Amino acid sequence: EDKVVQSPLSLVVHEGDTVTLNCSYEVTNFRSLLWYKQEKKAPTFLFMLTSSGIEKKSGRLSSILDKKELFSILNITATQTGDSAVYLCAPDKVSNFGNEKLTFGTGTRLTIIP
Amino acid sequence: DVKVTQSSRYLVKRTGEKVFLECVQDMDHENMFWYRQDPGLGLRLIYFSYDVKMKEKGDIPEGYSVSREKKERFSLILESASTNQTSMYLCASSQDRNEKLFFGSGTQLSVL
Numbered sequence: 001e002d003k004v005v006q007s008p009l010s011l012v013v014h015e016g017d018t019v020t021l022n023c024s025y026e027v028t029n030f031r032s033l034l035w036y037k038q039e040k041k042a043p044t045f046l047f048m049l050t051s052s053g054i055e056k057k058s059g060r061l062s063s064i065l066d067k068k069e070l071f072s073i074l075n076i077t078a079t080q081t082g083d084s085a086v087y088l089c090a091p092d093k094v095s096n097f098g099n100e101k102l103t104f105g106t107g108t109r110l111t112i113i114p
Numbered sequence: 115d116v117k118v119t120q121s122s123r124y125l126v127k128r129t130g131e132k133v134f135l136e137c138v139q140d141m142d143h144e145n146m147f148w149y150r151q152d153p154g155l156g157l158r159l160i161y162f163s164y165d166v167k168m169k170e171k172g173d174i175p176e177g178y179s180v181s182r183e184k185k186e187r188f189s190l191i192l193e194s195a196s197t198n199q200t201s202m203y204l205c206a207s208s209q210d211r212n213e214k215l216f217f218g219s220g221t222q223l224s225v226l
Contacts, residue, residue: 040219045215104158
């Protein structure tokens with residue numbers, strides 16, 4: 001059975017701090033891993049990681065994948081209150097029908113205190 | 115920008131009622147998905163569709179059915195709603211089989 005574990009479950013930091021969110025996974029027919037940010041209702045896409053060791057960056061956010069150790073991290077530097085959200089990771093796999101589908105982790109709830 | 119629209123933000127239904135959740139996307143995406151999100155369980159895939167009139171079961175299809183008569187519209191149906199179907203329902207779409215999902219704003223369904 002596919003497994004996705006995110007840690008920590010919850011994190012509270014002060015504005016300006018740097019945070020690291022973790023995602024470990026065990027999925028068959030792994031293809032890529034995606035990160036989403038969910039502030040209120042609709043998750044919004046952050047990154048898609050396909051290759052090991054190649055960091056993807058977007059402003060203060062960055063992410064990297066380790067396909068050997070089966071995990072990914074999401075870093076946020078100089079955090080701001082607008083970073084408060086639930087961060088979801090989702091390994092993508094090829095299903096039995098040949099169509100990829102995502103398996104989501106339960107998320108890390110990040111709260112930034114001003 | 116891609117827009118995925120879910121017809122209701124909040125819905126309250128009685129046990130045994132038939133419930134329709136509607137989702138429309140405006141970017142001609144091939145793939146559409148229905149997830150439910152519950153505290154501590156994350157997003158779980160109910161059904162997905164990769165073409166008109168095509169549907170595939172996700173991880174938790176029991177108690178649900180879907181309909182995709184037009185490319186832009188994907189409906190989730192609860193034939194006889196039960197209290198354990200109280201949840202946040204999220205619709206999503208994607209163009210390619212391995213591309214990112216675009217999500218709707220969700221429907222919070224309460225079954226009393």
